[in-house]
Amino acid sequence: MLNRETQTQRGEVLTEMSGRDAWTFSQADFESIAQIAKTYFGLNLSRSKMALIQSRLGQRMKQLGMSSFSDYLVRLQGPLAKDERTELLSVLTTNVTHFFREQHHFDALRNTILPPLLKAAAEGQRVRLWSAGCSTGPEAFSLAMTILDLCPAAKTWDLKILATDIDPIVIETAKVAQFPQAELDGIPRELQTKYVTETGPSGVGEIKGNVRSMITFGVLNLIDPLPFHGPFDVVLCRNVAIYFDRDTQTKLWRTFSDVMAPGGHLFIGHSEHLTGAAKSEFSKTGFTMYQRKGV
Ligand SMILES: C[S@@+](CC[C@H](N)C(=O)[O-])C[C@H]1O[C@@H](n2cnc3c(N)ncnc32)[C@H](O)[C@@H]1O
CATH class of the missing domain: 3.40.50.150 (Vaccinia Virus protein VP39)
Structure with missing residues (x-):
């Protein structure tokens, strides 16, 4: 599938996967996610990770059958908010670990x-x-x-x-x-x-x-x-x-x-x-x- 990312002068990252799946993730959208991450999990999301986060959020939205980020934000505020925040946490962090690490x-x-x-x-x-x-x-x-x-x-x-x-x-x-x-x-x-x-x-x-x-x-x-x-x-x-x-x-x-x-x-x-x-x-x-x- 074609998957092209471009960054506009306003800092908006556009992802075009195919005409039907295209969705936008603006600086303001990133800030909304960063605010939720800080409030609920104490996470510090760096702007340098914006494209990575967009890509991972895209996978989550695809699972949910969503093509608009504003729909996803609504889910993060609705009755399923608590469960979705748990999913979001998995999107935003890594669980990498191994036995006898360090x-x-x-x-x-x-x-x-x-x-x-x-x-x-x-x-x-x-x-x-x-x-x-x-x-x-x-x-x-x-x-x-x-x-x-x-x-x-x-x-x-x-x-x-x-x-x-x-x-x-x-x-x-x-x-x-x-x-x-x-x-x-x-x-x-x-x-x-x-x-x-x-x-x-x-x-x-x-x-x-x-x-x-x-x-x-x-x-x-x-x-x-x-x-x-x-x-x-x-x-x-x-x-x-x-x-x-x-x-x-x-x-x-x-x-x-x-x-x-x-x-x-x-x-x-x-x-x-x-x-x-x-x-x-x-x-x-x-x-x-x-x-x-x-x-
Ligand atoms: C990279 S793993 C590290 C696992 C293990 N400590 C190690 O070093 O192998 C980071 C873990 O921290 C957890 N984590 C992130 N934010 C957390 C929080 N606010 N409270 C508790 N755990 C958190 C993540 O869910 C993830 O499983």
């Missing part, structure tokens, strides 16, 4: 951070870990496998992993815990053997129940007030704040600081930075790794 974080957890926490849990103390913005779950599963590999008895202690994301679709996928072999290959071979079922003819393997039972998955928007107080001993929030504007990022670091135990460990994404007053409440312990002060 290996140095998992090395630090295995070698220095988890051993004292496991000792405390073995002595009856409460230990909580949070994968915030967990997407389909590989981050939380990697954490649980690392813990079980260090200490199989950990699943009987008061040690729990919370894994949350704003997108209900990825949370449902995480709960099912089935992944194609290509994704499972991110798990070190010896851990795969222990904690993943054999890949069947469908090419899909499942994370075993002992790993899954350590994690509670739930839908949670990080820009809303949190429904819990912690304290968390470990928080991983990686490659999430990158989508937020600076004010929202600053509030997020404050939020984490408030729910983390003194001495708790925070991991962020490779292109993210702590900002604002909360920054002084953390000591840097390594690249994109921080420890809440007050041990």
Whole structure:
């Protein structure tokens, strides 16, 4: 199908897919979407992404049988607004994730951070870990496998992993815990053997129940007030704040600081930075790794 994009002097991007499907996406339309994204999700949409967003919105509008952006805006304000905003979120963000992403974080957890926490849990103390913005779950599963590999008895202690994301679709996928072999290959071979079922003819393997039972998955928007107080001993929030504007990022670091135990460990994404007053409440312990002060 012919798919041609041109940008006019007014900043209007015109897409011509075929005469029948042609629709326009103006600067003002982009601003409307950017406003919704900021209000509901804390997202910061850069103008440089306008063509990309238009293309993705075009796919969503096609699914809905719409050819006019104003119809789509009406849907975003009507009775289906809440559901459509969830769809919009998937259009605007990426859920890219993988097992043992940023290996140095998992090395630090295995070698220095988890051993004292496991000792405390073995002595009856409460230990909580949070994968915030967990997407389909590989981050939380990697954490649980690392813990079980260090200490199989950990699943009987008061040690729990919370894994949350704003997108209900990825949370449902995480709960099912089935992944194609290509994704499972991110798990070190010896851990795969222990904690993943054999890949069947469908090419899909499942994370075993002992790993899954350590994690509670739930839908949670990080820009809303949190429904819990912690304290968390470990928080991983990686490659999430990158989508937020600076004010929202600053509030997020404050939020984490408030729910983390003194001495708790925070991991962020490779292109993210702590900002604002909360920054002084953390000591840097390594690249994109921080420890809440007050041990
Ligand atoms: C690129 S993925 C990162 C997944 C994982 N943390 C990792 O590093 O592999 C970003 C995730 O952040 C989630 N997200 C975006 N905005 C959010 C918000 N306001 N609250 C909670 N999660 C959000 C997205 O739905 C997406 O699943």
